[in-house]
Amino acid sequence: MLHNEDVSEICFSGTHVNTKFTIIKEIKCKNLEIVDLVVHNLEHLKKAKFKTIKIPQFSYEISDLTVTETCEFIKGCSLICHPKKESIIHKELVCRDDDYTFVDYHHSNFIINNDDLYSVDLSSYGYMPDKYLRNYLWIHRHKTCLN
Numbered sequence: 001m002l003h004n005e006d007v008s009e010i011c012f013s014g015t016h017v018n019t020k021f022t023i024i025k026e027i028k029c030k031n032l033e034i035v036d037l038v039v040h041n042l043e044h045l046k047k048a049k050f051k052t053i054k055i056p057q058f059s060y061e062i063s064d065l066t067v068t069e070t071c072e073f074i075k076g077c078s079l080i081c082h083p084k085k086e087s088i089i090h091k092e093l094v095c096r097d098d099d100y101t102f103v104d105y106h107h108s109n110f111i112i113n114n115d116d117l118y119s120v121d122l123s124s125y126g127y128m129p130d131k132y133l134r135n136y137l138w139i140h141r142h143k144t145c146l147n
Helices: 008-012 032-047 083-094 131-139
Strands: 022-028 058-063 066-072 100-102 110-113 116-119 125-127
Touching: 032 058, 032 066, 032 100, 032 125, 083 100, 083 110, 083 116, 083 131
Parallel strands: none
Antiparallel strands: 022 066, 058 066, 100 125, 110 116
């Protein structure tokens, strides 16, 4: 099918078309120590449990000093459209008892799809035991689309 071909007949005929999008992110590391850290954090994230916040399905591959993440694309609106969801992020990530959590609280790192809240910046997950620092990052996060 051509990129500009009309698919309205398919939609009107009652046929449903399912699509899936993925994001591929290449993380080029300066040394093996950083590769190990990125992989360690991703492995830890695979096992992490959150009460409400969801994590997109993801996998990764390593080639030399590059970690390539393949992640499910979550279509939806960023947190700026749903400010009431901020309390969930504060409770489940900033105040999290686990020393591992997400630490980049920019609204674009959180997507709402069908009222489900996803944390989509997998690279911002890591070891951050200092809750005061987490709270500082929360208070000073960018809250507009322009930042």
